[in-house]
Amino acid sequence: MFLLYFKTWRIPVLKICCVHFGYCVFKCVYFSVRHDIACHVTVCSFKMAAEDLPSQFDVVILGTGLTESVIAAACSRVGQSVLHLDRRNYYAGNWASFTFNGLLSWIEEYKNQQKVQITESEQVWRSLIDEGEDVVPLSSVDSSISNLEVFCYASEEEEKEEETKAPLTSCQPVNAETVSEETTGDSTEAQDTVTEPSQSQEEKDSQPISSPADPPVEVEKKITYQKLVKEGRRFNIDLVSKLMYSRGALVDLLIKSNVSRYAEFKNIGHILTCRNGKVEQVPCSRADVFASKQLTVVEKRMLMKFLTFCLDFEQHPEEYQDYTEKPFREFLKNKKLTENLQDFVLHSIAMVTQQTLTEEGLKATQHFLRCLGRYGNTPFLFPLYGLGEIPQCFCRMCAVFGGIYCLRHSVQCLVVDKASNKVKAVIDTRGQKISCSHFVVEDSYIRDEQRQSTAYRQISRAVLITDRSVLPSESDQQISLVTIPPLESSAPAVRMVELCSSSMTCMPGTYLVHLTCSSSGTAQEDLAPVVSELFHVSTIPGEEPSEGAEERSKPAVLWVMYFNMRDTSALDSSSYSLPSNVHVCTGPDGSLGSDCSIKLAESVFHHILPDEEFCPPAPNPEDIIYDGDGPQAEGPGFDESVNTEAEEEGAAHEKNPSTEPAEMDSVADTTPSSEE
């Protein structure tokens, strides 16, 4: 089990090694490799000592989502002993990213879980409970995902060596064939065949990729389902689709804590919207407004004037005070913005609803604008290899400072001291009693009995693999954010993020599209209309591309998955009846940024340790003084072997940088660091 974690740790290191920023970064990577050895040693030495975990921790954290991981890192950083568990066999919970095959396994798991009723055995741990102690059992079933549907439109045919090439002039949509994934279910051994996502990432990194230099002009070639599976390792499909506001809480935290060095980022190249069925660019920066061909000069002035006002709207209260109780939309009308501009500001810049009040709308606009220019002309960043990297980066920092990690390892119940009504220990799935002074847990582990209410909001999600970008432009390696205003005014606005292959989330020649909105029905009901408006979805198996030029210009959907995810972000401590030292972390929310989760993590941390700083910068490895108490001294025997292994890995990648797609050098140019 622990060997597996070894591999996980090294993945981010390898990724950094593969991208050549120059000598500096290499040096830095080398140090972080060396630095990580400390944590490996801790884990290993403990493994040698006993199969059991230590019986005492300051903080036990259950769930490896973003909020939990940040809390883990923050606690560990200031010297708390942290045990971090997750019942799943992958990191990041509902924040995870999967390879295509990993996602298929995840779907299998979901289907099986729907069928199997798990009976829980309480007897094992009953004996561990003493007098004066009470027990709060935890849920062993994750019910946060629902309404999962999968459709495949890619051809199931075997890939032939000599393919008849489509004429160059037309981009032919794939020979479609509807395949229902449900039929392939019923596999009892699903639990065992689940691909460890991190493991397959590892493979991807170490195995030479068959055609890294293939130009993405392969559109003419049909992409079959077999091809998607074969190249599945190239995908990193997020369950949650979010971007990072470049001045948001997450980026600030990544910089402040130095965790940013474990990851790489890419700019969002296009901010788009969809009006009357046409995808077009949203002018949001000064340069965009200047270059925009859709706006008249007067509109340009009005928009710039409004945006400039929003930047420091607090200074001019007289401008909006009459509207504080009225919707933002009305304020925009009052500002004499044309319909066009109102839509841009409301849906694409502020990203708020028709009902949002003026002040909130202004704040949202301001936030967006302040993020411009920090890392290029758009306000967003996306982590290469998917959003699931971010929780893992924080877990890594936690481990660097001594945190202990166990996956596929959960807590059955909490042991509560009756007198103080505080948790004093937890009993893990192996029946070991581990005492702790604080317990942090993800919402999905809480049973309904502990909740005040079981009515939740839901997020509707769709994940699409397509063959082309929705906005053809000179550069096809751009990440785009598309906001789609609601078709009817009551419906929620849909947010779409289109990822290109250079974001390391999909195979060359394909695009990975995430759709998100707050649910009013099932995900399919909410999002299928948008999908059919923006994409070509073949209805009849083997359908020939229709003659209409309009259909041809739309990208074709190869594969699609719909699901609903529970949105618990509105809940707070009053929503649960739990002891006071149990801190519940809500899952991902429906918004574009992650500010909500980071703020929650910070508040939980301050609750646990009121006097400590939240994630102070990690010291430079050169400045750390190793003395007798240092972690290095604990396992001198291991030190050497691990060291050489890590160095060999690094060296191997130095020699063989071509394992990464060629475009990496040019696109991965953004790494958050302290203010540029």
Add this chain to the structure above:
Amino acid sequence: MHGRVKVKSTAQQEEEKRKEREKKLKAFVSARDAVLRKRSAGEHDEEALQLTQQLLSSNPDFATLWNYRREVLLQLETSREKDEVQKLYESELHFIEACLKVNPKSYGCWHHRSWVNTRLPQPDWTRELGLCDRCLSLDERNFHCWDYRRVVVKESGVSVEQELQFTDRLIGSNFSNYSSWHYRSTLLPQLHPQPAPDSIHSHRVCEEQLLKEYELAHNAFFTDPNDQSAWFYYRWLLGRGVCVCSLCLSQAQSEGLMLVLDGQPQQVEWRSTHPRLRHSPVWLCDLPPGSVSDISNEHNLTVHWTEKYTHRDCALYTGCAESWCRDSATDQELFRSELSVEKSSVLQAELQSCNQLLELEPQNKWCLLTIILLMRALDPLGHEKETLAHFQTLKEVDPMRSSYYSDLCSKFLIENTILKMEYAEVRVFSLSNKNLTTLCHLDQLLLVTHINLSSNQLLRLPPQFAMLQCLEVLEADDNAIESLEGLYHLPKLEEVSLRNNRILFAIQSKCFIRNPFSAFRASAWFDLVSRSQYSSLINSYRLCRIMEGQQI
């Protein structure tokens, strides 16, 4: 607390850094001394290259070392094959690139780079162009790089179209960039020259392209009206006729003027109106004694300006005391200088766009100023009221430059009054209570006999005031006049009123007391004015007036 990572204190780090710096300095100084010794010993070898390389990579602004390097390279070049020379200089280019990373604005580096490219047997200009583009993407205003890029473009023969696209790209990414706008202004006339065969107009741009450029400028200043680069470009587009006149003015010296009286060339001495004026549009001479002695005779006067092969004639008829020949200021559109070239329909359309912007941004100074200039180009008298109102707003929104606006406003008011005066064909010039702060175009007032400048904010009567040679009555009450330099030798001045001023030196008063025994019996004034634009160089100088003054 237990379990925390121990970190070195900042004092410790500081100390370490200080030691590090000291060590570096020591190494640098000793290497520098070694190199300078080698140079004075006349050694030109590989070792010298290496040593200078070490020094320059830490301090690329050490010009002496670059010079030494050039000496060494020239020496090495002589003893090598062509391939080796190519290699030698290519490695030099790599080295310079590294130095540019240290200081992208190092004069030495950029100069050395141009030099190396001239020495390279096969220079790779595409690579150099790429380097410039990379450099400019990091700092789009690095003028060293812009300069170098011009050289590269010239050498590599990049087409003008491509260069125009290059400026499109730069302006698109950030339009607050003079460099790219200016580069554009040099490219456009090359790429889209005006079809007219007139060679003088070769720097103009064809109409079709101009309309596109206007649109581009509109986009920029509607997006951000406070950004001046687009406004300057816009003014260049509108007023691109401005040219050579300043040069002509400086040439307007007395050399080359010849007076012919009744067909007889006369030997006369030309002088300007004021001893402090060396260059002047007005020149005087005394006619030789006796040449116009008989007032009953009719005289023909001709002034030739030999340099420009131009002349003006004038006849002094029997019984007349004075006579003149002048080109009208109105005919020549003398004062529409700045934006005069464009067709008025285009100017009208542009004025509309600017007014549209002004409605949205009533406080924008660039917009106000451009509107004023456009109005003057279109119809200075018709727009006078609006112009004055705009000036008022300008002074309020931009108090830092209120004096500039006042002077400009004074200039426009004087121009307008001159025009009105010419239309009315009078010799009385009244500009009282107009908040004038400065006097200009005084050469145009040569014939004025009465001038009223009361209740303004004038600080002085400048030396040019002496050009008002016909002035008889001067009223300048209620000003803030301190100096009366300009009241020099005004031969016909009879009345001066300077109540309520701040005159400093009584000494100057001697200038304006008319000397009744003034020696000259006949004088001639020639007014040589640089005519507005390139429109007609031939007609650009005029002979304003020849006058026969009968003194008592």
